[in-house]
Amino acid sequence: MTRSFSAGRLGATRTAFSAVAFALLIPAAGLSAQADDDSTVAGHRSSDDLKRQGFQPLFDGKSLNGWDVQAWHEGHWVARDGVIDYDGGVKRKRGQDPSLWTSGEFGDFVLYVEWRLSAEPEMKPQPIVLYNGDFLRDEDGNRITRPRLDAGDSGILMRGILKCQANIWSQELGSGEINGYRTDRSMPQEVRRACIPIRNADRPFGEWNAFEITLKGECMTVVVNGQQVISAARLPDLPAKGPIGLQHHGDSVQFRNLWIKELD
Numbered sequence: 001m002t003r004s005f006s007a008g009r010l011g012a013t014r015t016a017f018s019a020v021a022f023a024l025l026i027p028a029a030g031l032s033a034q035a036d037d038d039s040t041v042a043g044h045r046s047s048d049d050l051k052r053q054g055f056q057p058l059f060d061g062k063s064l065n066g067w068d069v070q071a072w073h074e075g076h077w078v079a080r081d082g083v084i085d086y087d088g089g090v091k092r093k094r095g096q097d098p099s100l101w102t103s104g105e106f107g108d109f110v111l112y113v114e115w116r117l118s119a120e121p122e123m124k125p126q127p128i129v130l131y132n133g134d135f136l137r138d139e140d141g142n143r144i145t146r147p148r149l150d151a152g153d154s155g156i157l158m159r160g161i162l163k164c165q166a167n168i169w170s171q172e173l174g175s176g177e178i179n180g181y182r183t184d185r186s187m188p189q190e191v192r193r194a195c196i197p198i199r200n201a202d203r204p205f206g207e208w209n210a211f212e213i214t215l216k217g218e219c220m221t222v223v224v225n226g227q228q229v230i231s232a233a234r235l236p237d238l239p240a241k242g243p244i245g246l247q248h249h250g251d252s253v254q255f256r257n258l259w260i261k262e263l264d
Helices: 008-026 047-052 189-194
Strands: 003-004 077-082 083-086 109-116 124-125 143-150 153-159 159-167 209-216 219-225 227-234 254-263
Touching: 003 209, 047 254, 077 109, 109 153, 153 209, 159 209
Parallel strands: 003 143
Antiparallel strands: 077 083, 083 254, 109 209, 109 254, 124 143, 153 159, 209 219, 219 227
8 A cells, every 4th residue: 555645644753754765866857758869869879889899689670589479479569660669568467477588598798778668658656765775654654655757667677587677667766776676675785775776867758768788797787878877786696697578567668779798
């Protein structure tokens, strides 16, 4: 259960605590209905540049060859016009993963991918994340929320597990957050805090964004639109290798220009 934020109900102590939490949050990206072309995406890298640097394409721009497409994905995960377009419509059933994974497995790598949340944003209640990775809660332990424009949620999954994820979402923290480790209260505080982006580098809703993710050993660095938001976050007990996934979260999302450079 969640409750909308109400300072009067929380009392003076809780109000002061909330004010500190709000001050620590990063301003949100604005709203735009238009997508920009490649040349205007901050942090954009051209195919020629990526090839020169030793990257290989994960998506040929025309088909889902190289991806583990299952029967329940068909008609929902679609390759068209150089984009992997997902309508968010796969129904989650036992034994049927709605996320789309690569056929191959990868260990250490640098991954470049462009993405955008393509839905029309709506006002929705969103939780408030504190500097230590916890959610702000009221005296009864319920999450405190406040309304915010929301265009959906997705992410890039790595090493074959949901926990190792560079989040794509609409919340004030900004994309690149490593949600599975940030929310794991069994993890040390330094691990959880390192999974929170140091800035919100997302572009306005509807515009393309660029991720560059470096995963080496148990450490992940995330650059969003040319700005580093996660710096060598340590992710204990990470599998040595696994497929890369595009996350289903029930929302529409698009991906393009997916390239990978495997590291020795």
